[in-house]
Each structure stands twice: as C-alpha cells, then as structure tokens.
Amino acid sequence: MQQLSDYRNRGSKPTKTGFGEGLLEAGTRDHRVICLGADITTSVGCNFFAEAFPKRFISLGIAEQNCIGVAAGLALEGKIPVFSTYGVFAALRAADQIRVSVCYNDLHVVIGGAHAGVSVGPDGATHQALEDIAMMRVLPGMTVLSPCDATQAKLATVAAIEQCRGPVYIRFGREAMPDFTTTEMGVEPGKSQLLLAGKDLTIIATGHLVWEALEAAKILEQEGIGARVINMHTIKPVDADAIILAAKETGYIITAEEHQVTGGLGSAVAEVVVQNFPVPMKMIGMPDHFGESGEPRQLMKKYGLTAECIAEAGRRKK
Amino acid sequence: MPATKTADPQQLRHIAAEIRKSVVTSLAEAGSGHLGGSLGLSDIFTALYFSALSHQPDNPTWPGRDRLILSIGHVAPVLYATLAHAGYFPVEELTTLRKLGSRLQGHPGRDHGLPGIELSAGSLGQGLSVAVGMALAAKLDNKSHRIYTIHGDGELQEGSIWESAMAASHHNLDNLIAIVDRNGVQIDGFTEDVMKLEPLGAKWESFGWRVLHCDGNNMEHLLETLSRASESINKPTVIIAKTVMGKGIRDIEGDYRWHGKVPTKEQVPGFLEQIDSGQ
Numbered sequence: 001m002q003q004l005s006d007y008r009n010r011g012s013k014p015t016k017t018g019f020g021e022g023l024l025e026a027g028t029r030d031h032r033v034i035c036l037g038a039d040i041t042t043s044v045g046c047n048f049f050a051e052a053f054p055k056r057f058i059s060l061g062i063a064e065q066n067c068i069g070v071a072a073g074l075a076l077e078g079k080i081p082v083f084s085t086y087g088v089f090a091a092l093r094a095a096d097q098i099r100v101s102v103c104y105n106d107l108h109v110v111i112g113g114a115h116a117g118v119s120v121g122p123d124g125a126t127h128q129a130l131e132d133i134a135m136m137r138v139l140p141g142m143t144v145l146s147p148c149d150a151t152q153a154k155l156a157t158v159a160a161i162e163q164c165r166g167p168v169y170i171r172f173g174r175e176a177m178p179d180f181t182t183t184e185m186g187v188e189p190g191k192s193q194l195l196l197a198g199k200d201l202t203i204i205a206t207g208h209l210v211w212e213a214l215e216a217a218k219i220l221e222q223e224g225i226g227a228r229v230i231n232m233h234t235i236k237p238v239d240a241d242a243i244i245l246a247a248k249e250t251g252y253i254i255t256a257e258e259h260q261v262t263g264g265l266g267s268a269v270a271e272v273v274v275q276n277f278p279v280p281m282k283m284i285g286m287p288d289h290f291g292e293s294g295e296p297r298q299l300m301k302k303y304g305l306t307a308e309c310i311a312e313a314g315r316r317k318k
Numbered sequence: 319m320p321a322t323k324t325a326d327p328q329q330l331r332h333i334a335a336e337i338r339k340s341v342v343t344s345l346a347e348a349g350s351g352h353l354g355g356s357l358g359l360s361d362i363f364t365a366l367y368f369s370a371l372s373h374q375p376d377n378p379t380w381p382g383r384d385r386l387i388l389s390i391g392h393v394a395p396v397l398y399a400t401l402a403h404a405g406y407f408p409v410e411e412l413t414t415l416r417k418l419g420s421r422l423q424g425h426p427g428r429d430h431g432l433p434g435i436e437l438s439a440g441s442l443g444q445g446l447s448v449a450v451g452m453a454l455a456a457k458l459d460n461k462s463h464r465i466y467t468i469h470g471d472g473e474l475q476e477g478s479i480w481e482s483a484m485a486a487s488h489h490n491l492d493n494l495i496a497i498v499d500r501n502g503v504q505i506d507g508f509t510e511d512v513m514k515l516e517p518l519g520a521k522w523e524s525f526g527w528r529v530l531h532c533d534g535n536n537m538e539h540l541l542e543t544l545s546r547a548s549e550s551i552n553k554p555t556v557i558i559a560k561t562v563m564g565k566g567i568r569d570i571e572g573d574y575r576w577h578g579k580v581p582t583k584e585q586v587p588g589f590l591e592q593i594d595s596g597q
Contacts, residue, residue, distance in 0.1 A: 034458070058454060058489070066447045066481035073451020076437070079458075081451070097478070100441040101448055105428055 001197045004221060007214050009178035015207075016114050018150035019172045020045030022157025023082055023112075027053055033161060034074055036060055036067050036083040044084040044114040045172070064089045068097035068111070075107035080161055084112030087129025087171055091136050102167045103139045110160045111136075113171040116146075117258030118286065118303060119208055119296040120174050128291040129171065134263025136169040137236040143189060144236040145170040146257075146265075148210035149179045155187040156233060164189055171207065173258070175296045178211045181231075192239035198226035201314055202246035202253045206232045206265045209256040209284070212300075215307030220314045227314060238268045240276070247277040254282045254313045258305055261285035282313040322405075323369055327537040331597055333403065334364040334537070338566045338593045340399035340412050345580040348416040351424065354563035354576035355470065356396035358501050358535070362559055363400040365540040366466060370548070375405035378433040384463050385436050385452055389445020390470040390499070391425030392578075398422050398432075406434040443476025445469065446496060450482050453491040453554075464548065467496045472504030475513045480525065486554040487526025494554040495547045496527075499534065501563040503574035522556045534559030567592045 027033040027049050035049045037059045050057040060067050064085055071081035083090070090113045091098070102109045113132050120128045137144045143164050147153040153172050160168040185193065195210070196217055205213035210231045217227040228250055230242055246253055253273060255266040266283030273279060286303055300306050324330060338360045345351045366386060367373070373383045388397050395415060402409045407421070414420035421432040425440025439445050449467045456463060473479065486494050498518075506512045515521075519529045528551055532543035540559070547555045563577065564570035567589050581589055 055458075060485050061481075061488075063478075063481035063485065065443075065478040066450070066485055069444050069447020069478070069482060070451035070454065070485065072437075073448040073453075074455050075451075076448070077452050077455035077459075079455055096441055097444055097447070100439065101437075101444050104438045 002195060004196065004214065004218055007180045007195065009180055011179055012176035013150035013179045014174055014176050015147060015150050015153040015172035016045040016174055018147065018153025019084065019112055019157045019170065020048045022154040024048040024052060025154070026158045026161040027056065030080065030162070031056070032078060032080045034058060034079045034081050036071055036081060038062055038064055038067050038085045040085060044086065044112060046084050064094040065097050068094040069101050071109045072101035072105060072107050075109050076105070080108060080110070082110040082112065082161065084114060086115040086127055087113030087132040088115070088127060091129065091132035091169065095135055098167070099139055103141050106141055106166050108165055108167070110168045110170065113169060114174065116171040116173050117208060118291040118299040118305065119258060121296040121299060122293050124293040125290040130260050130286050130291060131263070132169070132171055133235055133259050133265065137268060141166045142236060143168045143234070145189060145234055146206040147172065147187065147233050148207060148231050149177060149181050151179055151183060152181045152187055152233060155183065159187050159189050173208055177208050180211060187233060189234050190237045190239060192242045193231040193233065194228070194242065195231050196227060196229040198228040199250055200226045202228040202230060202250045203256060203310060203314070204230045204232050204243065204246070204253060204265065204269055205256040206235060208258050209305060212305065212307040213256055213310055216310035216314060219307060219311040223315070225314055232265055235265055235268050238272060240272045243269055243272040244276045247273050247279045251279050253279060254284060254310060256284040256310050259285050261287055282316065284310055284313060325369055325541065327541065330364050330368055330537050333368055334360045335566070335593050335597050337364060337396065337399045337403055339590050340402065340409065341395045342581055342586060342589050342593070344399065344412040344415045345395055346583050346586045347413045349580060351395055351416060351580050352392045352578050353580050354570065354574070355390070355393045355499065355501065357567065358561040358563045358565045359393055359396045359468065359499055360566065361535050361537055361540060362468070362497060362499070362561070363396050365537060365544060367400045367404045369541060370544040371466070372463065375434070378406060382463055385465045387437050387439070387445045387449045387465065387467045388426060389439055389467055390442065390473055391440030394422070394424065394426050397426065401434040407432065442473045443478040446479055446482040449494055450486050450491060453486070453494040454489060456493055457491070463493070465494050469496060469498045471498055471500045471502065471509050471515055472512070474498065474515055483522065483525040483527065490552050491554045492550045492552050496554065496556045498556060498558045499561055500558050501561045503563050503577065505577050507574060519558055526553055528553050528555045530555060530557045532557060532559050534561035535565050566596055568596070
C-alpha cells in the first residue's frame with residue numbers, strides 16, 4: 001500500500017489543462033469527437049483540440065443552451081460531442097437542455113464544467129461553480145467525474161469520451177494545483193482510489209480537496225491518527241463498496257469537496273452510509289453560501305476548505 | 319421500402335382527414351392532451367410524410383432518411399397518427415396514447431421505442447438546437463438528407479430558439495428547414511396579446527434565414543412551398559405556415575381554449591362527421 005511520502009507535488013498545473021490534453025488525445029484517436037465552443041475556448045481547455053482539428057471544432061458563440069442542443073443533435077448522428085464552458089453556465093444555465101435533449105434521449109455527450117469551486121478566485125461568486133455536482137448527479141443516466149489533479153483530469157477526460165456511455169459531466173478547476181497522481185494509477189469511472197489505508201477514520205475527497213485530504217492525513221499522522229484517504233473521482237455512479245467498507249472499518253467518515261456542502265459528494269456518500277452502515281460523518285464544503293473575490297488560497301481558508309480544517313474534523317474522532 | 323407517396327392534393331386531403339380522425343379518437347380515448355394544434359398541423363404532417371420527406375417506414379433508422387424533429391412535443395398525437403397511417407406501426411396502437419406502458423408517451427419519448435421518433439422532446443425551444451446539430455453532422459459527413467423541424471408560434475418566445483436560429487445561419491445550414499405553426503394562439507390567448515411575435519418574418523430574415531410564407535391548411539400551397547424550400551440557397555429556410563387551430567372541426571376552429579383540451583367520447587361522432595364533411 002502507498003505511504004504518505006509516495007504522494008508529492010511534481011509541479012502545479014491546472015486540471016483544465018489535463019482536460020484539454022485528454023480531449024486532444026481522444027480526438028486524435030477518434031474522428032467522431034467534435035468540440036463545441038462557446039467563446040471561452042482557451043479558458044476551458046479546448047484550444048489544443050481547436051488548433052489541431054479546426055474542422056471538428058464548431059464555434060457557437062455565447063449560447064450555452066444552444067450548445068447543449070447542438071451536442072445532442074450531433075450525438076444522435078453518431079458523433080461524440082464535447083462541450084466545455086464554465087461549470088456554472090454548463091450545469092445551471094443549460095440544465096433543462098441537459099435534462100431533456102441529452103439525458104432523456106440518453107445521448108453520449110461529454111460536458112466539461114470549468115472553473116469549479118472557489119479556487120477560481122478573483123472573478124467572484126458568479127463564476128465559481130459550487131452547485132454543479134448537485135445539479136448534474138440528480139439527472140438519470142448522468143455520470144459525474146471530478147478528477148483530483150491535471151494528470152488524472154487527462155485520464156478521466158479520455159475515459160469520459162472513450163469508456164463512458166450516455167451523458168457525462170466532468171468538472172475541473174482553473175488554478176494551478178499540485179499534480180501528484182501518476183498515469184499508472186489510471187482512472188476507472190465508478191471505482192474510487194484508495195490513496196492511504198488508515199484505520200482510524202476515512203477522508204473521502206474529490207477534486208482539488210484530495211490533495212488537501214492527503215495533507216490533512218499528514219497532520220493527523222503526526223498526532224497518532226491514521227487516516228484512510230479515498231479519492232472519489234467519480235461522484236456518480238458513486239463507489240458504494242468503498243464507502244461501506246470505510247464505514248465498517250473506520251467508523252467515521254469526513255467528506256471534502258469544493259462545492260456546496262449540500263447535494264454534492266457529501267450527500268452522495270451519506271446516501272450510501274445511512275442506508276447501509278450508519279456511522280458519524282462530517283461534511284466539509286461550501287457552507288450554503290456564495291463565494292466572493294479573493295486569492296484562491298485566501299478563499300479556501302475563509303470557507304474552511306483546507307487541510308487544517310479537514311484535520312480539525314479528524315481530531316473530533318477522539 | 320419507401321412510404322407510399324403522392325403529389326395529388328385531393329388524395330393528400332383524404333389522408334389528412336384520416337389523420338385528423340385518428341387524432342380525435344386517440345385523444346378522446348386518452349382523456350387528456352392537445353387537440354387544437356394537432357388538428358391544425360394535420361395538413362402539414364400529411365404533406366411532409368406523404369409527399370416531401372424521403373423516408374422508409376419499414377426501416378425507420380435508414381441513414382439516408384430526411385429527419386423530422388418535433389420541437390413542440392405536445393402535438394405528439396398528430397405525429398403518432400401520421401406515423402401510424404404512413405406504416406411505422408399499427409393504427410390500432412393509437413388508442414394506447416398516454417397510457418401506462420404505451421409507446422405513445424404524452425410527449426414523444428425515444429426510450430419507449432416507438433419507430434419514427436427522432437427525438438424525445440417536449441420542453442419548448444430545444445428542437446431547433448438539436449436540428450442544428452444534426453444538420454452540422456450531415457455537413458461534416460457530406461450527406462444530402464434534410465432536417466425538418468416543427469415549431470409552435472408561441473414556442474418562438476423561448477430565447478433558445480433565437481440562439482439556434484443564429485447558429486443555423488452562421489453555419490449556412492441550407493439542409494435545415496424549420497416550419498412554424500403560425501396559428502396565432504397559445505394557452506393564455508392570442509400570441510400578439512401574450513407576447514408579440516410580429517413582425518415574425520422580418521425577425522427570421524434578420525437572423526439570416528430565407529423566409530417563406532404559406533397557408534398551412536392549403537395542400538396545394540403547402541406542396542409548392544415545401545418544394546421551394548428544398549431548393550438550396552446556402553442558408554436555412556423557415557416556412558411560416560398560417561394554420562387554424564382545430565382545423566377540420568367547425569365547432570372548435572380558431573378557439574384557443576381547445577389548445578390543451580380533448581373531446582368527450584360523446585363529442586367524437588359529431589367531430590368525425592365534421593371532418594368527413596369538410597373534405
């Protein structure tokens with residue numbers, strides 16, 4: 001099993017870059033992959049694909065509802081459309097189009113949600129996607145992916161395009177964040193990754209907060225608490241087996257996500273826990289509040305989304 | 319095998335009457351649904367499925383077929399009746415409309431497996447975007463089939479329609495033909511009172527579309543307009559088809575209260591008679 005020392009930041013990189021690299025890789029292999037643009041192509045990681053395959057990059061302007069509908073039409077004709085924009089606009093503005101034109105029609109459309117979480121920073125509340133997981137995971141048939149770093153974002157994007165069927169929502173952030181997973185670790189949608197095998201409590205984290213969870217485990221280790229850390233890169237379908245096992249073996253679960261504390265990863269985990277093996281839980285996330293402008297680190301600290309906050313929740317086990 | 323097609327308006331009028339009668343009986347059996355718009359569109363659906371569209375009822379997913387997207391899912395009864403009479407499935411199945419386990423959902427649902435349904439739809443304002451995607455796919459693959467869409471006039475109040483209208487002309491989708499059912503009424507009353515649409519033709523024109531007007535209840539006029547629409551001019555085409563809600567049944571023609579109403583079983587014989595005598 002891996003040790004804490006096995007995870008180190010090999011250099012910070014935004015997960016959106018991983019998404020862009022994954023899209024390019026899958027698009028190189030499969031000519032059915034079509035990328036739709038809503039004006040913010042570079043900002044959401046689609047520039048690599050757009051430059052490499054201009055004929056398969058379709059510009060549709062700032063019109064998210066239409067983009068989702070167009071994606072549905074392309075999918076009906078056997079294409080594999082990928083549409084990426086800021087998560088707030090993808091998941092919320094075009095929610096009804098995603099529900100009816102994509103999900104109800106059970107179409108393989110890959111939706112990229114950029115600017116996930118408060119770590120978007122200075123742009124402020126309007127552009128910080130904090131409700132997208134909740135919106136997307138409630139839709140029948142939708143797969144929701146939330147990779148933890150750039151390396152994993154690339155693998156998850158390729159998996160979303162090539163392995164998943166039906167609609168997929170994949171969220172990623174803008175800020176350069178520690179890149180600590182390896183290509184060898186792979187990503188299997190629906191199967192979480194056990195990063196640390198502690199027995200005292202479990203931290204289940206997703207996205208940027210997986211690194212924070214590892215840092216929290218480091219703090220707790222120094223205090224004699226052995227934390228299990230699970231990377232829940234797939235929120236839906238959630239890995240129920242790993243959650244139930246963690247509940248049984250560690251008796252206390254902390255969830256951590258850069259998302260509203262209601263409706264996201266914490267809720268998904270709690271739904272499994274309460275129905276199978278109820279144990280105490282602590283959910284770390286945005287406390288039913290909008291974000292604001294500030295530096296990413298300042299905001300994560302202000303809203304309790306750091307390793308120290310996760311560790312503090314861990315100490316309560318005692 | 320292609321559908322039985324004809325260019326004879328008299329024969330098409332006869333088919334339209336049969337479709338109207340099926341609309342009335344299936345809705346009466348269902349006990350809920352939208353009669354007015356379904357009747358008003360019967361001539362348009364007849365002209366499409368029995369004359370203009372290239373399709374094969376016994377091979378509904380034939381790749382070379384023209385696609386028809388019904389954006390206003392609430393007039394599903396006229397789509398179902400037309401598909402049944404065209405040979406996609408038995409006419410008897412129309413009586414299962416809106417019932418538990420039926421392939422004929424209140425609004426079309428592909429998940430229920432009814433042949434000939436291109437898109438599950440019913441939330442207004444979405445069909446044109448999907449059609450744009452299909453038309454783009456056809457362009458990418460150098461395919462020559464066309465994409466037709468059916469819209470309500472009230473539906474054009476949805477902003478997403480105009481997002482897709484912009485995209486269709488930006489990408490020169492001359493393989494896309496949108497048909498607007500301009501009956502002038504919606505649930506709350508006249509469209510021009512609820513939310514003004516005029517000058518409607520000028521709106522589409524300014525979005526870069528070729529605009530054709532026609533009487534959507536006049537078979538000769540419909541055939542001629544559909545034929546003109548299929549002449550490519552490097553831009554998408556919209557047909558603004560003036561129709562009468564409830565067309566074919568004198569008692570309810572033009573009455574917006576019949577938008578979302580169905581006949582009682584007692585009313586059915588009289589309605590069917592009016593359809594027959596009106597031919």
